[in-house]
Every structure is written in C-alpha cells, then in structure tokens.
Amino acid sequence: MAGAAFVVRTMARRGLLVPGPPHRVLKQFGELHKWGFGLTGELRQAAARSPGRVAVIDEARGPVTYAELLDGSARLAAALPWTAGERVGVLCRNSAAMIETLIGATMIGADPVLINTGLSGAQLSAVIAAQDLKLIVHDDEFAGLLGDFPGAVPTSRLPALIAGCPLPWATPPPRPGRTIVLTSGTTGTPKGARRPTPGGFGPLCSIIDRIPLRAGVRVLISAPLFHTWGYAGLQIALALRATIVLRRRFNPADALETLTREKCTALIAVPVMIQNLMEVPDGPMPSLSVVAVSGSALPGGLATRFMDRYGDVLYNLYGSTEASWASIATPADMRAAPDTAGRPPHGTVVAVLDADGARVPPGTTGRLFVGNEMLFEGYTNGAAKELRNGLLATGDLGHVDRAGRVYIDGREDDMIVSGGENVFPSEVEGLLADLPGVREVAVVGVPDDEYGQRLAAYVVLHVEASLHADQIRDHVRQNRARFCVPRDIVFLPELPRNATGKVVKRELPR
The missing domain is CATH 2.30.38.10 (Luciferase; Domain 3)
Incomplete structure (x- = not known):
C-alpha cells in the first residue's frame, strides 16, 4: 500500500492526475492496460488523451502531433519487413523518424538495438554480427559505414513506406518488444544489454519524484536517444505527454537558441554538454526549471x-x-x-x-x-x-x-596501486577540473618501472589560459598526497570523446 500511495502522490504532484474528458481518460488507461508501459503503450496512452498536442518538434519536419506520431509509427510497423522476436538495428541521430522506428519495432514485438552513431566501421560490423541483425534502419549519412549490408533501410525511405501502408498495426504482439542498449564500447566491442519493460507507474514516479518534470513539459532532449539516458528521457517524456524538441547534433549556441525559441523549460543532456553551454559568452538565457544530466x-x-x-x-x-x-x-x-x-x-x-x-x-x-x-x-x-x-x-x-x-x-578497474598506495584517478581529475584555466582533463594510470604504476594527466586548457606542467603538479601536491601527483602532464587541444561525451581513454596518447 505504501508503494501505491507514493505513486498516487507523485502523479498528482506532477500533474498526471488532472481531470480530462472522461472518454479520453478511459481510452488512455485502456491503451496502457492493452499495450503495457513500454514505448508503444506510452505513445498510445498519450495519443488517446492528447491527440492534438505536439509530441515532437523535429528540425527537419517541424511539429508532429501525438496522433500523427502514433499513425506514422503504426503504419511503419506494418510496412517494414521485420517480424516479432527479431533484433532490428537503429542507427539514427535524434529525430522523429528514429522515434517512429523504435516504436514501430516494439509495436510488432521486435527488439530494437540502439546503435551508437560514433561507432567505427569495424565496431559496427562486430555489432551486426554479435546481435545477428538482418535489418538496420539508418540515417542516410551512415550508408557508407554499412557498405553492401543487404538489410539497410535509410530513413529517407520511411515517409514513402508510411504513406504507402493502407492500414496501421493495431494488435499487441504476444511478447512486447524489448529495447537493447549497447554499452559505451570505450574499452572494446559494445555489448547489448536487454532493457526491461516497466511493470507500472513505479519506475516513472521514482524519477519524477526527485526530478520535478511535469505533465506537458516542453523538453529539449540533447542526450543521444541511442544512449541509456537519452532513451530514458524519451520514455519519461512520452509518459508525461511532453513536447519533445530534438536537434540532430548538439551545438551549445544552437541549444540555447532552441531552448528559448521553443519555450522549453527542461533540458536532458550529458555533463559535457552543460560544460559547453557555460562557454557560450553571450547566448540567450532560457527560462529553465529542470536541467537533468547523466551518462558520465x-x-x-x-x-x-x-x-x-x-x-x-x-x-x-x-x-x-x-x-x-x-x-x-x-x-x-x-x-x-x-x-x-x-x-x-x-x-x-x-x-x-x-x-x-x-x-x-x-x-x-x-x-x-x-x-x-x-x-x-x-x-x-x-x-x-x-x-x-x-x-x-x-x-x-x-x-x-x-x-x-x-x-x-x-x-574498480581504474584504481591503480602506486608504490603500495591505492590511487583513484577520478579524485585527481576532479581536483584538476576545478583549477582555473583547465577546460577539461582526464587522468589515467600508466606502467612505471619503479612504482608499478603512476598517474598521467591529459589537460585541455581554455583558449586564453596559460598553465605549465609544474603548476599543475604543484596544485595536486598542495591538495593531495604525494603519490597522487601525476608525473606525466600532456597538453592536448581536446580529449577524445565518444558520441555520448565519455572520454575514450584508450585513444589518449601514451
């Protein structure tokens, strides 16, 4: 009972229990009962309750209502040559077409595999083999990476497929489609992690209890939708019947303008994005009530x-x-x-x-x-x-x-032992990140003939900054133990990052 009371209280606080037309409310909860709490169920409940509300503002297509998004997803589900139970690759940047593909796949019971847009050709080939993909829906820009893969369907073909499908898919599959999210791949070939389908309102309420996103919020999702956090943002937004604003690529000045122009009050991002926002000197100041970050x-x-x-x-x-x-x-x-x-x-x-x-x-x-x-x-x-x-x-x-x-x-695998002392590189990273003049920094352990391992710091300075290696070492020496001082200081123009903003430490020069 305590759990039910928490759910009701949270839903009421976030505007999800506001009365509406009885026939729409009945249909809304009927769709959830029929389709469950996955992407398909959340879209169908939103379209049942608020069909004319703008669901997505896509920079190429403009505004798409919930009714239109559902119709496109359902017709795509019927049009594409996929079947229940198979895995389907999705290699797209943030767009309404990506959402239609994800929901179309789960609607028929297929398992969409979210593919990182930053993978190399070799990594992509390994993912295709490991996930046994026969079909990949992809943005046109990635056609070269796929080569002669026979099951490639570019997103430029989707409008014609949707328009040419006479009847949308309308029958729940025996088993709901399960989304598969790939691990970051920063240390090797990405692995596929099967995401569970929520069993009710509990998971949503656990998040919005702490992060005060409300029903109908206008939110810019800058985190990639193929990433766990971007995907979670999409799930939350559909459940809240939000208006989702999407841009294919993140640019800090453009993001500030978009937030202001589209009257967004919420932003879902990864930490490096808010760092970049801080570096826009004279950008507009959007009226934000929630900026939610995760991923690194x-x-x-x-x-x-x-x-x-x-x-x-x-x-x-x-x-x-x-x-x-x-x-x-x-x-x-x-x-x-x-x-x-x-x-x-x-x-x-x-x-x-x-x-x-x-x-x-x-x-x-x-x-x-x-x-x-x-x-x-x-x-x-x-x-x-x-x-x-x-x-x-x-x-x-x-x-x-x-x-x-x-x-x-x-x-666990980053901790090093230097001269018998346990050292956490992230502790030194955090210390150096706050040093004036440092834009970003990565600290790793490297082999050392005398101490077993030692720290190396890779530092990116702000354009106007002037720091030398001894100043950086002195800062660590004044604030941490001797064994935390990095012997190697390497200045770089930028850190190697993947598409989700994580530093790819294996690509740092040694």
Missing part, C-alpha cells in the same frame, strides 16, 4: 558554476546501462556536497560492500551495488553481471556519507 561524471565545480548562472535547476542521475539508476542528486544535494551523486530514489537500494560482500561503515570506500525494479535482464551474449542478494554490481567504487549521500570514488 559531473565535476562538482562545474555543477556549482552552472547553478550560479542558471539557478538551482540542475539534477544529476548516477546510473548505468545495466542498473538504470542508482542515485539522483538534487540542487540542494550538490549545494551541500558538490561532488555527491545524490541519494537513492524511492524503491532503490545502494549498498557499499567489501571484498567479502559485507557492508562497510559510512565514509568507507567499497564496491557499489544497486537494486531497483529496472535492473537489466542480462547481456545478449548470455553474460551477466555479478549479483549479491539481488543487488547488481555497478563496477564502481564509492562510499556513502552519514547523510545517506552517495559518492563515486572511481571505477
């Missing part, structure tokens, strides 16, 4: 600077492709402790365990495990992640303070 580490100094400029509107979700979410930091959390990843939302458990699986005291670093109802269903290759008492290993090391706030100390 958010430096505490950046969080504070962003809120000083845009107000206390920043929310940071810590999670992963496999765990969905673990904690959410509100503006109040980050004002009190800028480096925190926040607190676990309703229905989520975060545990810090030692090597034997026992919980460690507050303030002690250990392995982070998380439990919630949206843990992934395993990798498509049959592999799984470690589970302890129903909690999933995140692969991160961290600690929890006495106030219940979670902190990420580093990846």
